[in-house]
Amino acid sequence: DIQMTQSPSSLSASVGDRVTITCRASQNIVNYLNWYQQKPGKAPKLLIYAASSLHSGVPSRFSGSGSGTDFTLTISSLQPEDFATYFCQQSYSTPQDSFGQGTKLEIK
Amino acid sequence: QLQLQESGPGLVKPSETLSLTCTVSGGSISSSYYYWAWIRQPPGKGLEWIGSLYYSGNIHSNPSLKSRVTISVDTSEDQFSLKLSSVTAADTAVYYCARVTTYGSSWYSRYYFDSWGQGTLVTVSS
Numbered sequence: 001d002i003q004m005t006q007s008p009s010s011l012s013a014s015v016g017d018r019v020t021i022t023c024r025a026s027q028n029i030v031n032y033l034n035w036y037q038q039k040p041g042k043a044p045k046l047l048i049y050a051a052s053s054l055h056s057g058v059p060s061r062f063s064g065s066g067s068g069t070d071f072t073l074t075i076s077s078l079q080p081e082d083f084a085t086y087f088c089q090q091s092y093s094t095p096q097d098s099f100g101q102g103t104k105l106e107i108k
Numbered sequence: 109q110l111q112l113q114e115s116g117p118g119l120v121k122p123s124e125t126l127s128l129t130c131t132v133s134g135g136s137i138s139s140s141y142y143y144w145a146w147i148r149q150p151p152g153k154g155l156e157w158i159g160s161l162y163y164s165g166n167i168h169s170n171p172s173l174k175s176r177v178t179i180s181v182d183t184s185e186d187q188f189s190l191k192l193s194s195v196t197a198a199d200t201a202v203y204y205c206a207r208v209t210t211y212g213s214s215w216y217s218r219y220y221f222d223s224w225g226q227g228t229l230v231t232v233s234s
Binding site for chain 1: 145154155156157160168170171172204206211212216217218219220221222224225226227
């Protein structure tokens with residue numbers, strides 16, 4: 001199975017900050033990488049698919065990049081509603097163990 | 109607008125079978141463009157894929173759960189269901205159903221979960 005490792009596990013930032021979250025795959029997954037946002041008590045929401053394609057309705061302050069084994073999710077200017085947990089997920093192979101462990105973004 | 113809604117008991121006794129149904133509205137489960145999935149999340153933990161299905165009955169399950177998982181579809185009701193047998197406390201989780209959009213040539217390559225139900229907490233306890 002492909003292992004997905006996110007860093008950091010948690011992050012404190014302020015409104016207006018630029019934030020980057022990293023996801024590393026244990027093998028080459030080309031650009032088959034998705035990002036989700038999850039707020040407490042809510043279902044995850046798709047933000048980005050295929051490493052850099054913004055899902056419909058997602059604000060443009062979210063962007064994704066990377067290929068191969070290293071990927072990043074960037075929020076260009078944090079808004080109050082962006083404080084949440086973010087998960088990466090590989091879609092190169094079957095979905096078992098496809099999600100990263102999550103990065104919790106908290107208010108500083 | 110597509111909506112998914114999980115339903116089923118919130119409390120299941122150890123060794124019994126967990127049964128959940130996902131009702132799809134605002135779209136058809138029989139669409140050729142999508143798969144449908146069950147995903148769970150233990151309290152305070154990460155996301156675990158349980159299984160995916162296609163409306164025609166093509167079903168795939170997580171090997172770690174496969175012997176206990178039964179997934180089925182009822183296209184006439186736009187519903188799909190999950191049964192997980194012999195549950196233990198480790199199966200306590202929020203269970204989500206989700207739509208899977210694929211942009212590759214197979215169900216297991218190039219896909220994303222683009223619409224989710226609100227989730228339902230299932231607690232395994234006597």
